[in-house]
Amino acid sequence: MSAVTGDAFEALDRLAGGLGTALLALATVAGWVVVGPACLIGIGLPMVQPMLSVTRSVAERERARLGRWGEHVVSPYPATRPAKGWRTDPATWRDLAWLAVHSAVGLPLGLVGITLPIMGVRDASFPLWWHLLPEGETGSSLGIPVHTWPGVIAVGLSGFVWLAISILCGRPIARLQSLPGRRLLSPHPSVDLSERVARLTATRAGALAAHAAELRRIERALHDGAQNRLLAVVVMATAAKRALERDPANVGPALDRVQLAAEQALTELRGVVRSILPPILANRGLAGALSAVAADSAIPCDLRVGQLGHLPLSVEATAYFTVAEALTNAGKHSRATRLRVEAARHGEVLRVEVEDNGIGGAWERGGSGLAGIRRRVEAHDGTFTLTSPQGGPTRMKVELPCAS
Amino acid sequence: MRIVIAEDDTLLREGLVMLLGGEGFEVVAAVSNPQEFLAAVAWHSPDVAVVDVRMPPTHTDEGIQAAVEARRSHPGLAVLVLSAYVEQAFATELLAGGARGLGYLLKERVGQFKEFLDALKRVAAGGVAIDPEVVAQLFTRRRGPLDRLTVREREVLALLAEGLGNIVIAERLQITEGTVHKHISSIFGKLELAPTERVSRRVIAVLRYLEG
Numbered sequence: 001m002s003a004v005t006g007d008a009f010e011a012l013d014r015l016a017g018g019l020g021t022a023l024l025a026l027a028t029v030a031g032w033v034v035v036g037p038a039c040l041i042g043i044g045l046p047m048v049q050p051m052l053s054v055t056r057s058v059a060e061r062e063r064a065r066l067g068r069w070g071e072h073v074v075s076p077y078p079a080t081r082p083a084k085g086w087r088t089d090p091a092t093w094r095d096l097a098w099l100a101v102h103s104a105v106g107l108p109l110g111l112v113g114i115t116l117p118i119m120g121v122r123d124a125s126f127p128l129w130w131h132l133l134p135e136g137e138t139g140s141s142l143g144i145p146v147h148t149w150p151g152v153i154a155v156g157l158s159g160f161v162w163l164a165i166s167i168l169c170g171r172p173i174a175r176l177q178s179l180p181g182r183r184l185l186s187p188h189p190s191v192d193l194s195e196r197v198a199r200l201t202a203t204r205a206g207a208l209a210a211h212a213a214e215l216r217r218i219e220r221a222l223h224d225g226a227q228n229r230l231l232a233v234v235v236m237a238t239a240a241k242r243a244l245e246r247d248p249a250n251v252g253p254a255l256d257r258v259q260l261a262a263e264q265a266l267t268e269l270r271g272v273v274r275s276i277l278p279p280i281l282a283n284r285g286l287a288g289a290l291s292a293v294a295a296d297s298a299i300p301c302d303l304r305v306g307q308l309g310h311l312p313l314s315v316e317a318t319a320y321f322t323v324a325e326a327l328t329n330a331g332k333h334s335r336a337t338r339l340r341v342e343a344a345r346h347g348e349v350l351r352v353e354v355e356d357n358g359i360g361g362a363w364e365r366g367g368s369g370l371a372g373i374r375r376r377v378e379a380h381d382g383t384f385t386l387t388s389p390q391g392g393p394t395r396m397k398v399e400l401p402c403a404s
Numbered sequence: 405m406r407i408v409i410a411e412d413d414t415l416l417r418e419g420l421v422m423l424l425g426g427e428g429f430e431v432v433a434a435v436s437n438p439q440e441f442l443a444a445v446a447w448h449s450p451d452v453a454v455v456d457v458r459m460p461p462t463h464t465d466e467g468i469q470a471a472v473e474a475r476r477s478h479p480g481l482a483v484l485v486l487s488a489y490v491e492q493a494f495a496t497e498l499l500a501g502g503a504r505g506l507g508y509l510l511k512e513r514v515g516q517f518k519e520f521l522d523a524l525k526r527v528a529a530g531g532v533a534i535d536p537e538v539v540a541q542l543f544t545r546r547r548g549p550l551d552r553l554t555v556r557e558r559e560v561l562a563l564l565a566e567g568l569g570n571i572v573i574a575e576r577l578q579i580t581e582g583t584v585h586k587h588i589s590s591i592f593g594k595l596e597l598a599p600t601e602r603v604s605r606r607v608i609a610v611l612r613y614l615e616g
Contacts, residue, residue, distance in 0.1 A: 070540050223488060223489070228416065231413075231488060231512060250426075
């Protein structure tokens with residue numbers, strides 16, 4: 001039973017998402033209806049490129065939506081966006097075709113799919129509250145007037161029929177609604193696969209490069225930190241041993257050094273481990289880790305974490321370090337009284353923003369924490385923007401690709 | 405014996421000073437970067453320099469560069485390079501200027517203090533001291549005239565490279581000194597080192613070995 005209702009809720013979720021993209025598609029179609037004729041007399045031409053961008057981003061949103069429900073649609077576009085040549089690009093024309101079909105079919109399907117369960121709940125519960133309505137204004141969802149108990153019972157029963165229909169038909173309707181996207185938004189079968197291969201290769205190479213950069217960073221941290229400390233332990237322990245043989249009075253100070261070096265080695269190792277994967281991230285996930293950092297912040301911090309979905313661990317770690325570093329910096333230098341942190345996933349990008357109301361003037365010195373964050377983010381093929389004019393405010397924005 | 409130490413890690417540097425000072429060596433300077441090291445060598449003309457590989461500014465091979473530079477400006481300066489890890493290229497780069505009075509050891513060898521002191525004294529006296537770890541890596545990689553050596557001869561050559569004398573080699577391999585001598589002659593023969601070069605043949609054999 002719970003599986004059936006689970007399916008029904010999932011279908012409802014899909015239908016609502018489809019309704020959203022259908023509304024976007026409708027708005028875009030409306031835009032084209034204005035721009036298209038305007039092109040015929042010439043004045044619409046400058047609007048063609050922006051409209052193409054909008055069309056593509058709506059189509060990409062639908063691709064991402066379908067991907068979330070396990071119907072992965074590979075984008076037909078190469079990783080780098082071609083500026084020209086859309087007239088001969090079949091993918092663009094297929095996007096436009098999808099725009100028309102989805103706004104004409106996906107919209108009504110979404111409305112029907114969502115209205116059905118609402119009608120069901122309303123009518124099924126009708127017998128409970130119909131007598132509270134003013135005399136003469138009682139009726140079923142379909143607007144049929146009902147004034148007597150037998151009629152009311154019939155409406156209640158019809159409610160269960162609506163619910164049954166929406167449970168049984170939810171999934172087929174949702175599938176029907178996503179059909180145009182599945183058909184039209186994936187690359188045409190005749191399209192050369194080389195671009196897709198190039199795209200996948202680029203993504204994979206990026207992932208490997210990020211991995212290599214991370215390994216180098218860890219290797220460096222271990223070599224320069226913990227290993228040197230441990231070598232100091234060895235040298236100092238040797239010195240203590242020699243002192244024991246020759247000059248027992250000096251054993252104490254030498255052992256103090258041994259202990260100091262060993263403690264430093266532990267601290268270094270702990271630092272390296274934290275820099276690989278902070279324990280809190282492993283225990284509580286990104287949302288939990290961020291709220292812990294925000295709670296520890298010296299400056300009051302508004303944290304908003306949106307839908308994150310499943311993120312690769314390395315992306316989570318980078319996002320976490322970005323926020324932790326930004327909050328530390330703000331606490332030290334910004335003189336802000338308020339911080340705002342937002343993290344949310346937009347399709348295949350995790351966006352993290354940190355903003356304060358402080359005095360600004362933050363900049364990346366070589367070796368500073370900010371430069372480190374930039375390196376980490378760029379190793380993930382992400383973007384890092386820092387705006388911090390004198391007088392403030394400081395705003396940091398990080399975007400991390402998180403296709404999984 | 406007068407020593408200059410170049411090591412950028414404070415604790416390690418102090419440890420080395422404490423250790424070597426305690427053994428009666430005269431540590432005339434302990435510095436933390438290549439410039440100060442070269443200045444100290446020029447000023448003190450030490451008998452031996454102990455140099456860390458990774459030093460500022462980039463922490464890659466500044467120590468090697470400084471050691472090569474110091475040996476160029478002060479021919480005959482004995483240098484013992486201490487490294488946190490095995491890097492064969494460093495050993496080869498150092499040896500390019502000749503192997504006399506040269507050592508390349510992993511830092512943790514300091515822990516086997518007696519052997520470390522022996523190596524340091526050997527280097528100061530113009531001998532060689534190559535870390536067994538470096539030697540082991542060379543065995544797994546090199547191809548060439550060394551392939552003609554028997555397993556036993558390789559063992560002897562490896563110990564030669566560490567800078568050990570015939571008696572110690574015989575002890576280590578639990579064979580007689582005469583047998584060691586026979587192996588060494590055979591090595592010289594296979595590496596085609598003529599008897600006229602006898603004085604430095606041990607060093608040349610080691611060089612052959614290191615350079616492949």
